[in-house]
Amino acid sequence: MHILLISRCPPYPLHLGDRLIIWHLVRELAKHNITFDLIALTQRPEDADETPHYAQLFRKITLIPEVPRTLPQYLYRLFNPAARFPSSAQQAWSPALWQAVTDHLRTTAYDGVHVFGGIQVYEIANALKPLPAIITPYESFALYMARQMQHTSTLMNRGQEMAARAYERFIYRPYKQVVVLAEPDAQMLRQLSSGLPISVIPNGIDLDYFTGERGEIVPHSLLFVGNYEYAPNVEAALLLADQIFPRIRASIPDATLSLVGHAPPPHLQAKTDSGIIVTGRVPDIRAAYARATVFVAPLITGAGIKNKVLEALAMRLPVVGTPLSMDGIRVQNGTSALIAPIEEMAEAVIGLLRDSEARERLGQAGRTVIEGEYSWGHVATQYLALYESVFHQRDI
Numbered sequence: 001m002h003i004l005l006i007s008r009c010p011p012y013p014l015h016l017g018d019r020l021i022i023w024h025l026v027r028e029l030a031k032h033n034i035t036f037d038l039i040a041l042t043q044r045p046e047d048a049d050e051t052p053h054y055a056q057l058f059r060k061i062t063l064i065p066e067v068p069r070t071l072p073q074y075l076y077r078l079f080n081p082a083a084r085f086p087s088s089a090q091q092a093w094s095p096a097l098w099q100a101v102t103d104h105l106r107t108t109a110y111d112g113v114h115v116f117g118g119i120q121v122y123e124i125a126n127a128l129k130p131l132p133a134i135i136t137p138y139e140s141f142a143l144y145m146a147r148q149m150q151h152t153s154t155l156m157n158r159g160q161e162m163a164a165r166a167y168e169r170f171i172y173r174p175y176k177q178v179v180v181l182a183e184p185d186a187q188m189l190r191q192l193s194s195g196l197p198i199s200v201i202p203n204g205i206d207l208d209y210f211t212g213e214r215g216e217i218v219p220h221s222l223l224f225v226g227n228y229e230y231a232p233n234v235e236a237a238l239l240l241a242d243q244i245f246p247r248i249r250a251s252i253p254d255a256t257l258s259l260v261g262h263a264p265p266p267h268l269q270a271k272t273d274s275g276i277i278v279t280g281r282v283p284d285i286r287a288a289y290a291r292a293t294v295f296v297a298p299l300i301t302g303a304g305i306k307n308k309v310l311e312a313l314a315m316r317l318p319v320v321g322t323p324l325s326m327d328g329i330r331v332q333n334g335t336s337a338l339i340a341p342i343e344e345m346a347e348a349v350i351g352l353l354r355d356s357e358a359r360e361r362l363g364q365a366g367r368t369v370i371e372g373e374y375s376w377g378h379v380a381t382q383y384l385a386l387y388e389s390v391f392h393q394r395d396i
Helices: 017-032 045-048 071-079 093-108 124-126 141-149 155-168 181-192 233-253 285-293 308-315 341-351 357-374 377-389
Strands: 001-007 034-042 059-063 110-116 133-138 178-179 198-200 221-225 256-260 274-281 295-296 319-321
Touching: 001 017, 001 093, 017 034, 017 133, 034 093, 034 178, 045 093, 045 233, 059 093, 071 155, 093 124, 093 341, 110 124, 110 377, 124 133, 133 377, 141 155, 141 181, 141 198, 141 308, 155 341, 181 308, 221 308, 233 256, 233 295, 233 341, 285 308, 285 357, 295 308, 308 319, 308 357, 319 341, 341 357
Parallel strands: 001 034, 001 110, 034 059, 110 133, 133 178, 178 198, 221 256, 221 295, 256 274, 295 319
Antiparallel strands: none
């Protein structure tokens, strides 16, 4: 089976979480004799130079700089139904993307198309006809904004939430199947677009990389990991540093907190003091997981599945998180993780720091959850079944 894969971003670097799914999924599906051509939008100057990192995964790679879109353009499509799905390159936000798609379809025989992304790439639906197409938007942006509104109710946020709801009522309609990473996102899309064919397939973990080997653990050490270009991660890190960690340190004075990850903003870097270390991105994130005593995930906004939680569980690191942090991850409170609201999180962490047996039990149970349901092989098997169903290919 040969698939045209169209993405809102390239599949590298892997520390940017929305990129790793394509890298791992294509690698796993190659074991089932499925091949891919890639068309991807780019947002970073480095994107054009990083293709050697994933060139072996694709027969052909085409990168196209993403075209900025303006508010009037969004509003025009929203209030003019005839303009929502372009029928030519001239009508598209990205004529280059449209042209690349039509060129590929004219010169290559494909069994189907898999689109990764939402508002950035939905517009090519008419260019794909008559091939069957699947779209994976990762998450519901309407859900993201609804959760943001619960904590920061501004006029701008309200406008973005209304626009997201309006767009998600129609943008996935032309696709044979819509795939999201967690059930809350699926529930929002079903609410907005009744009858939409939706599957929930989570991200996975590379178990050969995240082996679960713990090494020498630093006593009373807490860890949070995130890509800090994603606002909910900054919000969670600040909550942890300003509200949760001081309460923990009042009971356990030698407790430490490491905030690790890409692009911490200056106001987060300024928290480096009194037991808090803000490292930025580290060469090997496994070392941070291996040394920590407890992983703390105080996310209160955002959507989709949390790769950081999957990684911590895979590394046998006991996790304390909010219910939102566990979206799409089948852990059981008290058995494979501790789930607590923000106001109870400090007490949950303190109890775990004082109970080595509970930490050992949670760490092993968390690893078992990942091995059973969140390996990339398991994720690929679910996509394989979806491909067979949608693309009507049974002999692979």
